[in-house]
Amino acid sequence: MVDFWQGLNSVIASIGITDILDILVVAYLLYHAIRLVRDTRAMQLVKGIAVILILYPIVSVLELMTLTFIIRNVIQWGILALAIVFQPELRRALEHVGRSKITAIGRLGAEMISPTSMHDMIKEICNSVQTLSNAKTGALIVIERETKLGDFMITGTAIDSKVSSALICNIFYPNTPLHDGAMILRDGRIAAAGCFLPLSTTDAIAKELGTRHRAALGMSEESDAIVLVVSEESGRISVAMDAKLERGCSVQNLAMLLEQNLIGNRGEKGRKIFGRKSQ
Secondary structure (H helix, E strand, C coil): EEEEEEEHHHHHHHHHHHHHHHHHHHHHHHHHHHHHCCCCCHHHHHHHHHHHHHHHHHHHHCCHHHHHHHHHHHHHHHHHHHHCCCCCCCCHHHHHHHHCCHHHHHHHCCCCCHHHHHHHHHHHHHHHHHHHCCCCCCCEEEECCCCCCHHHCCCCCCEECCHHHHHHHCCCCCCCCCCCCCCEEEECEEEEEEEEECCCCCCCCCCCCCCHHHHHHHHHCCCCCCEEEEECCCEEEEEEEECCCCEEEEEEHHHHHHHHHHHHCCHHHHHHHHCCCCC
């Protein structure tokens, strides 16, 4: 027992500042890695990997040669398989890291839209969404934030126009050339319309929702964009953000949500307005 405590004291005495820093950094990375995969299908895979890692030393000690060979090869080739199968999750994880506060230092010199211009844009968006909702005209509007959406803009028609309620309503008017795709807003302007968006593959979305809602949710899974949807069947307004879909959002709540997430003040009020999971 004395030898045990002496050994423990010697280990503790040998721990330096760099060792503590190393442990803290690894713990921080593991914590955020778990948060990233917690609500995704990758979480089940993580549990499976944990089971394999626990089994490997056990089968090695028991000298189960066949099982040891299988598990060793699964571990060896599993990393490559994971990179292929879970490419969307890995991409979202890297984009999440790119939007972190640490990397925000490199964007300090980026062009910023004035709060007044942003208020005007939000007002025009809300007016157009209200008009489209009353007329039960389908619409899909994507507001770009930090994740650039150039890959999706090139699938539509470039516009580069000031945001106005009249223009938005005109673009989504039934049977016009651009009404069936998505409109993408960038830097306070209408950048493109008639764009194609990735569809969500989640089973959590309600079955009665159509392609627009699935595309909105898919876009929110691929980026940090705020996506607005107007249903042509019911006229209901929905908002997709952070891989969640809020249905039946009022114009007043929509204005508050846009104010808080595009201008600032991302506090508890914003979480209450937009707090439910996909449905």
